[in-house]
Amino acid sequence: MTKTMDTQNREEKPVLSLRGVNFRYTGKKSSVTALRDISFSVKKGEFLCVLGPSGCGKSTLLRIIAGLLRPTSGEVLMGNLPVEGPSWHRGVVFQAPTLYAWLNVRDNIAFGLKMRKFPQKKIRAITDQFIDLVGLKGFETQKPYELSGGMKQRVSLARALVNQPDIFLMDEPFGALDALTRQNMQALVRKIWDKTGNTFLLITHDVDESLALGTRVMVLSKSPGRILSEFYPDFTRRFLNGSGEKVRYLPEYIELREKILKEIIGQSGTAEDLPAP
Ligand SMILES: Nc1ncnc2c1ncn2[C@@H]1O[C@H](COP(=O)(O)OP(=O)(O)OP(=O)(O)O)[C@@H](O)[C@H]1O
Numbered sequence: 001m002t003k004t005m006d007t008q009n010r011e012e013k014p015v016l017s018l019r020g021v022n023f024r025y026t027g028k029k030s031s032v033t034a035l036r037d038i039s040f041s042v043k044k045g046e047f048l049c050v051l052g053p054s055g056c057g058k059s060t061l062l063r064i065i066a067g068l069l070r071p072t073s074g075e076v077l078m079g080n081l082p083v084e085g086p087s088w089h090r091g092v093v094f095q096a097p098t099l100y101a102w103l104n105v106r107d108n109i110a111f112g113l114k115m116r117k118f119p120q121k122k123i124r125a126i127t128d129q130f131i132d133l134v135g136l137k138g139f140e141t142q143k144p145y146e147l148s149g150g151m152k153q154r155v156s157l158a159r160a161l162v163n164q165p166d167i168f169l170m171d172e173p174f175g176a177l178d179a180l181t182r183q184n185m186q187a188l189v190r191k192i193w194d195k196t197g198n199t200f201l202l203i204t205h206d207v208d209e210s211l212a213l214g215t216r217v218m219v220l221s222k223s224p225g226r227i228l229s230e231f232y233p234d235f236t237r238r239f240l241n242g243s244g245e246k247v248r249y250l251p252e253y254i255e256l257r258e259k260i261l262k263e264i265i266g267q268s269g270t271a272e273d274l275p276a277p
């Protein structure tokens with residue numbers, strides 16, 4: 001009995017917690033409040049999508065969690081430890097791929113493991129495994145300038161994956177890709193989530209992307225961003241279980257999509273940031 005409760009507690013323990021996070025950009029002449037009183041926790045294996053209108057503070061939030069910015073007040077914890085700077089425990093993928101131009105695909109992906117001084121053989125084995133997972137087999141010796149946008153993001157994903165981080169943080173990673181490549185990349189991320197059981201936090205302003213991936217969708221208000229509402233869709237598994245893109249035509253999908261859209265439009269008063277219906 002006690003053992004079961006212990007196990008349960010361990011499983012329930014959040015990977016990431018934010019408590020009362022506020023953030024203010026302070027310039028010489030003016031300052032901007034970007035986030036207001038953000039508190040939430042993310043459990044292991046969750047796929048959290050954060051949605052919100054342009055300028056509401058999504059990237060600021062991701063940078064705070066990544067350890068690239070310090071909150072003005074409040075705290076960010078990974079497990080029990082405060083986030084004090086960037087770390088490989090949090091894999092980050094940005095909208096614009098930030099690859100090393102002088103390194104080929106394999107060396108870009110292996111970079112983090114080399115820095116962590118893994119033995120050569122192990123680096124090779126892990127790198128190969130993730131090159132395969134993201135579908136880059138055969139492209140190992142190409143340089144970033146020889147790759148398409150989608151392929152570059154595959155490298156970015158693999159580069160974060162090799163470190164087997166505790167959480168993946170992604171800031172509109174497919175925003176610059178064409179619609180078809182975007183769908184393929186979403187399918188890839190879904191597969192990675194399923195295969196690795198890892199925890200994901202993805203920032204997007206595309207409601208369909210949040211429903212195609214998220215097990216939880218959090219909507220932020222317009223600037224200064226605060227949490228407006230949360231939804232718990234369950235379409236990710238259905239996309240995985242062979243229903244494919246047909247899921248998008250299910251009445252419950254359409255209903256939830258409408259509900260979330262209304263929430264965003266209702267508070268921003270504009271649909272300019274939203275995808276065409
Ligand atoms: N370096 C900065 N200095 C001052 N203000 C900033 C800075 N970066 C962002 N801001 C402001 O903070 C607010 C939140 O910006 P942020 O980039 O986090 O929004 P976002 O939700 O990611 O927007 P988008 O959807 O357009 O990417 C905005 O009002 C923005 O103008």
Ligand SMILES: [Mg+2]
Pocket residue numbers: 058059060
């Ligand atoms: Mg942004």
